[in-house]
Amino acid sequence: MSDVVKYSISGDIAVVMIDSPPVNTMTREVRAGLKKCFEALRGESAKAIVLACAGRTFLSGGDMREFETGVQEPGYHEVLRLIEDSKVPVVAAIHGTAMGGGVETAISCHYRVAAEGARLGLPEITLGIIPGAGGTQRMPRLIGLEPALDMMLGGKPLTAAQAKDAGLIDAVVGGDLVEAALAYARDLVAKGAGPRRTRERSVAGGEKVAEVIAARRAQAAKTMRNRNSPNVLLDAVEASVTKPFDDGIAFERSLSIQVERAVEGRAFRHLFFAERELRKIPGISADVKSRRVTRLGIVGAGTMGGGISMCFANAGIPVTILDVSQANLDKGLATIRKNYERSVTRGSLKPEQRDQRLGLISTTLDYAALGSADVIIEAVFENMALKKEIFAKLDAVAKPGAILGTNTSTLDIDEIAAVTKRPQDVIGLHFFSPANVMQLLEIVQCTKTAADVVVTALDIAKTIKKVGVVAKVCYGFIGNRMMDPYGREAERCVMEGATPQEVDSALEDFGMAMGILAVYDMAGIDIGHLTRVARAHLLPKDPTFYRPTALLTERGWLGQKTGRGYYRYDGADRKRTPDPEAIAMFAEEAKRLGVPQRKPSKQEIQERCLYSMINEGALIVEEGVAARASDVDTVYAAGYGFPRYRGGPMFYADTVGLKVVYDKIMEFQKALDPQYWQPAPLLKKLALAGSSFAQYQAEQTR
Ligand SMILES: NC(=O)c1ccc[n+]([C@@H]2O[C@H](COP(=O)([O-])OP(=O)(O)OC[C@H]3O[C@@H](n4cnc5c(N)ncnc54)[C@H](O)[C@@H]3O)[C@@H](O)[C@H]2O)c1
CATH class of the missing domain: 3.90.226.10 (2-enoyl-CoA Hydratase; Chain A, domain 1)
Structure with a gap:
């Protein structure tokens, strides 16, 4: 036998x-x-x-x-x-x-x-x-x-x-x-x-x-x-x-x-195996032990703080939420209750589970109440001065060895960590909205973050059933950084005469869960615009750069929350419908700025959006912001609605052929604004050598 x-x-x-x-x-x-x-x-x-x-x-x-x-x-x-x-x-x-x-x-x-x-x-x-x-x-x-x-x-x-x-x-x-x-x-x-x-x-x-x-x-x-x-x-x-x-x-x-x-089968398998690589972090040995996590503190009872609290309560971990006023705490808790209630009505949660989970969530106005937390996650407004102030307070009350996490999407976490006496315990924990639903957790390893803090964050992701991907500090980390050129091209196509519907359909036909302009409408048009205003001094000197979003913000057409943005949402079903007024506004602005009207084809829209994203991904891999190309793929499949059957942007680029992607980027460099079409050195090197991201990854890990 x-x-x-x-x-x-x-x-x-x-x-x-x-x-x-x-x-x-x-x-x-x-x-x-x-x-x-x-x-x-x-x-x-x-x-x-x-x-x-x-x-x-x-x-x-x-x-x-x-x-x-x-x-x-x-x-x-x-x-x-x-x-x-x-x-x-x-x-x-x-x-x-x-x-x-x-x-x-x-x-x-x-x-x-x-x-x-x-x-x-x-x-x-x-x-x-x-x-x-x-x-x-x-x-x-x-x-x-x-x-x-x-x-x-x-x-x-x-x-x-x-x-x-x-x-x-x-x-x-x-x-x-x-x-x-x-x-x-x-x-x-x-x-x-x-x-x-x-x-x-x-x-x-x-x-x-x-x-x-x-x-x-x-x-x-x-x-x-x-x-x-x-x-x-x-x-x-x-x-x-x-x-x-x-x-x-x-x-x-x-x-x-x-x-x-076939590509489809290989793509799914690629993502399956990619998830198994996520815990291999350069410079962190496999035997580093995780810290104990039995109690959570959350600062900010807003959209993200509430959703994050639910993630932990769902996993049976007690959470204490702090905010500036009882009214804000009550409002946050009411939203959490409503979310659980909806699950009970739908039949996916039993009433006793709702009660048990709600019982794990307490609120406070007093920082001292966070003193016993093993991990504290800050999720207040996206404002550096405010975050620094909060981290200084957390540093004063948190117990030794407590992990201090921030949910910032854009800010330099090294700078936040520097206000504490324990930068080794500070880490980015970037959840996606709605935090209790979205699968992805970007774990941002700062310059001084201790190895066991990174390992603990990976374990936390597992405990709350999320896919944790480690990134290094940079603007936008992995996911949002690659979204930047992708969105830029989508908006530029609008300026060149494509309707929002044409742009979004092209992306949805490719397989994205939702076109990017519809995503902006859903998230709130002003969100992205405000981050660009805050970073205006760092942005390209290009009057067309994200101009449609700026125009919509100026008009107060902020997306679904105001009933109109790139689209209108005023039908009984609140489905998106084209907005001729918005389209006319974009056309007029294009005329004013002298943008040539070239009506990009579906294929061109797809290539511009995706290849610019892939190029940024190559930079991210080259800089070590992502440890591997396959980590980038995991981020996109788990958090950005990238079609799993295409394996993520880097895998997809390999299937198209890096030389094809590179040649197209060079073609766009001539035909479009050259400042945006500079091939990443890694992409160029691999393309000209007839290699692929997969091969590069295999060589790196050998
Ligand atoms: N909303 C998203 O889609 C999203 C996604 C990922 C990351 N983020 C990031 O998460 C953070 C929070 O975003 P949000 O959408 O939940 O914001 P929000 O406006 O919904 O909530 C912020 C909460 O912080 C509270 N707050 C403000 N100042 C405070 C202070 N001094 N002390 C304690 N609490 C304070 C507010 O009262 C509010 O309840 C931001 O850094 C944001 O960039 C947001």
Whole structure:
């Protein structure tokens, strides 16, 4: 027997037990162990077999590392076939989170029982691939065409109860799972029930396959724009009806290899592996220990302070919020309460959870109350003098070793840290709005920030279920710094005669969650404008620079909050609609400033916005503001609505080809304002060497 898969005989029943910590991934060793056991069991007299896993979960899924190496022998099909071929009934005993290959194994068994808390999913689509171990052929046979499509196109796991309703499992059991599975198997033996092979079933609902697949294709074109894997998945599932099982399996296999190698599949995997790199910070050794965090202090009960407080209360960590007046505290708390209330109404939060979370949040007007906090996060107005004043006060009351964080988006945190006697404990913790929802946390490592403070911040991100990416101090850090040229080009295109709708549509067609001008309307047009006013002395001497936003601010058209900005929002549904007055205002201003009207095409809008962003990303990588190009990709995928199927801006640039990006930038240097089109030295070097950001990263980390 193998180290990770063993069998034992209990009475008439064999138990095959997989024990491959931490999550019973279907590695080559596990497959080889299963093969050995099921081959050996042919010679045993057991009348039924239970397949179960030790530890916290049933088989959690395939081995992602094999995407790079190719699947090693024995392959999934061979092993699953062996299980399905068993002459005696095989019962899968499922607990924890069975995903992908784990579920494909379970449905190759003849019967399935699951613990109450179990979840079962085929999430391959969320990685740009399709189930490739028979899932597309067996699942429709097991639960019917439409339910199988829902499961595979949605990618969300089913609870045990939902799986039972769907017919995916036969029983939900309480108590000891293996005991329950054994009892189930004994019962099968007593009833004389033999193997029940999924592959021998026909697909319920299969008679309507052509119309069902066509409808799903049309829907996927709308909801999963620019993506190919949903179409491939539909091809594979269609074959479960139109082809015999073995042909269907062969077809699935060829399609599966095709999507794994395609850009989309590689992009998702890139982001998956990029997240695993985030904790590797140059100069910080892997054995640095985190500081203990059991109590939080927040300064500022506004939009961000409230949202950040919720993040911690949601994780069970008590929070004390300080503001300047009781009225501000009450207002902040009322917003928090309203947010929780909304979750309760929606059914995503139980009333007792709401009460428990609210119970963890207290308020104060007295700095002394923050003295016991392990971490204090400042989220007051974006004003350097104010932040310095607050950090001096925090320095006076915070206990030794407490971490002092700031949520500033733009200010120099080194300068803030310098007012304290403990700059080693100061760090940027840049949350995104709404803080309780957005996934990204930019962790800004200042010149003097101690290594264990950075590590603690990374752990905090994990505790509050965010993606923590470390950046160095610079204007805008990683995310907002790259947004600057991106937005600049979008606004310049407006000055050149593109309508806001044309600009935003071009970006949304590329796959951005929302066009940048609509984003400005949502965030408040004045926000960006005011930061530019504060930094006017540092900005380019260009009267067209972010001019549309300035004009809108002057008019008081501040976006959604005033009902109009780049668009109008006065319909009953408050959806954006073009605003001819705003468009005329931009045209008039362009005329006044003598901006040539060139009506940039969709492709030009996309290239200008994205390539200027990528160029800034190259500078950020070169300067070490981001430790890796893949960190930049994580920031954009987690916090800026960059399409995951394109892998983030730097990965995307690699897929376009850096030489293509570079040549285009040089072309823009001639055709447009040359001050903005200076290729980053790193981009130029890699482009001319025929290299890529990925290759550069691999060389840097070697
Ligand atoms: N809103 C965003 O989208 C966003 C995103 C990321 C970062 N930020 C940053 O977060 C910070 C806060 O932004 P916000 O949008 O929450 O602002 P806000 O105006 O909603 O809230 C600021 C809060 O700080 C309080 N405050 C002001 N002076 C104070 C003082 N001396 N002591 C204690 N409390 C004081 C105010 O009463 C108010 O409740 C800013 O630095 C901002 O740049 C904002």
